[in-house]
Amino acid sequence: MTSTAVRVDVASAAEVRRRRRSLGGLAVVPLLAFTALAFGLPAVAMLDGAFTVRDPASGATSYTAGNLTASLRGAYLTALLGSVKLSAVSAGLAALLGLPLAQAVVTSRRRALREAVLTASGVLANFGGVPLAFAFVATLGNAGVLTRRFGLTDQGWDLYSFWGLVIVYLYFLIPLTVLTLTPALEGLRTQWREAAQNNGATPVQYWRHVALPVLLPSLLGALVLLFGSAFAAYATAAAMVGSSVPLVTLQIADALSGNVLVGQENVALALSLDMVLVAGLVMAVYLPLQRRSARWLA
Amino acid sequence: MARLNPWRWPVLGLAGLYFLTPLAASVVFTLDVPGQGVTFDAYTQIFSTDGFGSSLLLSLELAVATIAVVLLLTVPAMVALRLGAPRLRPVVEVVCSLPLVVPPIAFVAGIGTVLKWGPEHLSRTPLFQTLVAIQNPGFPVVLVLAYVVMALPFVFRALDAGLRSVDVPTLVEAARSCGAGRRQALVRVVLPNLRGALLNASFLTLALVLGEFTVAQLLGFQPFAVWIVNVSGAQAQLSVAVSVLSLLVTWALLLVLAGFGGRTRTASRG
Amino acid sequence: MTVLDNTATTPEPATEAATVEFRRLRREFGPTVALDGLDLTVRPGELLALLGPSGCGKTTALRMLAGFEHPDSGEVLVDGDDVTRVPAHRRDAGMVFQSYSLFPHLDALDNVAFGLRMRKVRTAQRRSRAAELLDLVGLADKGARFPHQLSGGQQQRVALARALALRPRVLLLDEPLSALDAKVRLTLREEIRRLQQELGITTLFVTHDQEEALSMADRVAVMRAGRLEQCAAPAELYGRPATAFVAGFVGTTSRIPGRLDGASVEVLGRRLPVDGRIPAGAEVDVLVRPESVRVRAEDDGHARVVATSFLGAAVRITVRLADGAEVKADLPAHEAAELTAGAAVDVSLPDRPVLVTERTS
Numbered sequence: 001m002t003s004t005a006v007r008v009d010v011a012s013a014a015e016v017r018r019r020r021r022s023l024g025g026l027a028v029v030p031l032l033a034f035t036a037l038a039f040g041l042p043a044v045a046m047l048d049g050a051f052t053v054r055d056p057a058s059g060a061t062s063y064t065a066g067n068l069t070a071s072l073r074g075a076y077l078t079a080l081l082g083s084v085k086l087s088a089v090s091a092g093l094a095a096l097l098g099l100p101l102a103q104a105v106v107t108s109r110r111r112a113l114r115e116a117v118l119t120a121s122g123v124l125a126n127f128g129g130v131p132l133a134f135a136f137v138a139t140l141g142n143a144g145v146l147t148r149r150f151g152l153t154d155q156g157w158d159l160y161s162f163w164g165l166v167i168v169y170l171y172f173l174i175p176l177t178v179l180t181l182t183p184a185l186e187g188l189r190t191q192w193r194e195a196a197q198n199n200g201a202t203p204v205q206y207w208r209h210v211a212l213p214v215l216l217p218s219l220l221g222a223l224v225l226l227f228g229s230a231f232a233a234y235a236t237a238a239a240m241v242g243s244s245v246p247l248v249t250l251q252i253a254d255a256l257s258g259n260v261l262v263g264q265e266n267v268a269l270a271l272s273l274d275m276v277l278v279a280g281l282v283m284a285v286y287l288p289l290q291r292r293s294a295r296w297l298a
Numbered sequence: 299m300a301r302l303n304p305w306r307w308p309v310l311g312l313a314g315l316y317f318l319t320p321l322a323a324s325v326v327f328t329l330d331v332p333g334q335g336v337t338f339d340a341y342t343q344i345f346s347t348d349g350f351g352s353s354l355l356l357s358l359e360l361a362v363a364t365i366a367v368v369l370l371l372t373v374p375a376m377v378a379l380r381l382g383a384p385r386l387r388p389v390v391e392v393v394c395s396l397p398l399v400v401p402p403i404a405f406v407a408g409i410g411t412v413l414k415w416g417p418e419h420l421s422r423t424p425l426f427q428t429l430v431a432i433q434n435p436g437f438p439v440v441l442v443l444a445y446v447v448m449a450l451p452f453v454f455r456a457l458d459a460g461l462r463s464v465d466v467p468t469l470v471e472a473a474r475s476c477g478a479g480r481r482q483a484l485v486r487v488v489l490p491n492l493r494g495a496l497l498n499a500s501f502l503t504l505a506l507v508l509g510e511f512t513v514a515q516l517l518g519f520q521p522f523a524v525w526i527v528n529v530s531g532a533q534a535q536l537s538v539a540v541s542v543l544s545l546l547v548t549w550a551l552l553l554v555l556a557g558f559g560g561r562t563r564t565a566s567r568g
Numbered sequence: 569m570t571v572l573d574n575t576a577t578t579p580e581p582a583t584e585a586a587t588v589e590f591r592r593l594r595r596e597f598g599p600t601v602a603l604d605g606l607d608l609t610v611r612p613g614e615l616l617a618l619l620g621p622s623g624c625g626k627t628t629a630l631r632m633l634a635g636f637e638h639p640d641s642g643e644v645l646v647d648g649d650d651v652t653r654v655p656a657h658r659r660d661a662g663m664v665f666q667s668y669s670l671f672p673h674l675d676a677l678d679n680v681a682f683g684l685r686m687r688k689v690r691t692a693q694r695r696s697r698a699a700e701l702l703d704l705v706g707l708a709d710k711g712a713r714f715p716h717q718l719s720g721g722q723q724q725r726v727a728l729a730r731a732l733a734l735r736p737r738v739l740l741l742d743e744p745l746s747a748l749d750a751k752v753r754l755t756l757r758e759e760i761r762r763l764q765q766e767l768g769i770t771t772l773f774v775t776h777d778q779e780e781a782l783s784m785a786d787r788v789a790v791m792r793a794g795r796l797e798q799c800a801a802p803a804e805l806y807g808r809p810a811t812a813f814v815a816g817f818v819g820t821t822s823r824i825p826g827r828l829d830g831a832s833v834e835v836l837g838r839r840l841p842v843d844g845r846i847p848a849g850a851e852v853d854v855l856v857r858p859e860s861v862r863v864r865a866e867d868d869g870h871a872r873v874v875a876t877s878f879l880g881a882a883v884r885i886t887v888r889l890a891d892g893a894e895v896k897a898d899l900p901a902h903e904a905a906e907l908t909a910g911a912a913v914d915v916s917l918p919d920r921p922v923l924v925t926e927r928t929s
Contacts, residue, residue, distance in 0.1 A: 043405075134324070135542065145323040201657055275401050279399045
């Protein structure tokens, strides 16, 4: 009697566990199904389109690598390189300028200042785009407030140039730097600074031999993240109409909306594929760095 | 330890200068119009300008729909991962992070291609009707689909951080040993403990949808961000005014949220 | 865990063991007073433990010697030289922190060699010196390991080697064992003590664990609220605590109400001479250690056993006296067999001088 009762209990416990596991599986299904549909389908379509060419006469399609080659040639290549250069320069500058700012915020004991700066960084890093472009047009554009007040145009200033875009990009990249570096800087233990001092290190030696090497993975990680973010940015550049800087995102948009030549959609898809490859590379560099810094700074 | 950092104030000052100047200049730009003197026209015109109300409304509707869908998809899945299926976690993590690798412009290129399949291949099937329906300009469902995908990485991280700080299995077991049913345990115990994470995820999504430009513009819809750009050609002052306002409003909302989060954190610490 | 091999390397004796003096150190953090006029002298070559409850200022005192904190007033002297204004990186005092102080991006060897690198010592030279030190702490084979690959105990050994690398005049240990397992703590305790004695280096050891302080130190300084209560050798501290606080903090003490009469006190029906300071009032508490309290089963005794707890060789018995005071007594296990909770007993004290203090309740 008792033994059967026990056996029933055991069976039901196993049953419960199995049911729980299958329930867990079930709850994940909608998410996976949704992503397959809303993300997988466009991704596959892009991949497929990037290798497809359509014969204008017959309407028949065939597979080719021609789009990809075309996307790495002429104006498209210039745009791709332009994007890479702009992203690299802005990311490097953002890291360089963002690090001291993040350190100033981390070492501040005023909670209100920290909270305000971090929140502002959150807004500026994510919500940049269009409002950002207009704020800069109003400030440093051809009719901008500062441009007029200081006669910057006569001194050769042009917001719609490479360095103009860099200045605008820094406006959302520096906050992004602050956001990504703050946890790492907070992970720097006081004991390390004190142990270094105790071993005869001056503050400069501490930064040179301890803090910077420990931060290096986070810094590199932030750098690739910044690069990826600048590389993918479209809204800011698009809203600053009249920019003469060739960017791959602008090229894709032009090709997609048929602004340049009809029938360039497939090249646009090939360009998109180029971008995905670059972004994928960025992620492949970022993740291992992130893991290492998490181990050091946990 | 009273450490004085003499370099800190210059750094903060320079940063403040760089970040506040464009905002201040924008305000000046909208108030001090050449030839008109100081005028508040740019701000008073906002509400009467064609498309402001409808585009803002569309953006807000999209945001609400996106938040609802993304939370409905991710919250049960992630709680379930904690409770019973930890082996699926890496799969979900990778799936939720994939959208980071595809820049929005590349993503919209893919979406555009899929949408074109409708007239080309599917015109006789009921799927065609579906494709048409999701592109209804009044409420473009396709944008909700795209935004949910784009929000997934952020929502996943926010929820993951929240779940990390809560021992979900123990909470559920404790609730059930107090006589709560499975659903009660989830709704009454687990979700309230995730309030901060849910708020955070919702806000990130809100900011993303309100500011989103790329996908909407290239698919030919006109939510708020696209409207600002479209109106800028004719009314530069107006578009700058709206930009400044939207930045400040988002910042204020986020600060309120941070205050919320901070208070719950201290409260839970006791 | 390898035991120290003393024959492998003969640790060079410290050039000259230093004297450390704290003079009227005072430090306030906002409203809290961390140090309230601390005066203390550490003799050359001794291991002095700073013992006290958390917040008593012991860590602040140590950090002032290291140069991480600065006193509002007062001075710190090493061998008679005022070092109060010397910056931390020129203090010549090696410090071992509570935990997590190893540089995560350097392996054990480079961690130990760090200070030598700061001094621009040539690579080969500093590596051999670091290897020597790792050998000294029993980790000769772990030089290539990174901190996250080492156990907590091993990390603290590396930290100890690092603190010794620059041949400091003073060694500072800030609760170095508190984050470790009980067992590791015991072995490391012995090793630190042995190493310290071999090197003959003046050492300050901060701890809140009285057992640790009593078992390791030459002298123990008990601190309370930023002041020194008593500084004495462990046996004296335990046997003749200068104040009621020391008596209560170091070891277990019970208070038995008594009546002062001149230089003697009436307690438990006997008259015992008073040891040390005599309080002003007549109503006093007599402070007794559990091992000096005698408990005997006695059917018409006025005291009752309240609780017993088995400690191995001895049993600690809590007895409630007729007037309500509770007394703890340690009895050999075989004597305590019949003394279960509720048993009537008789409590007495040996005929020895006792410590008394003002009645607190």
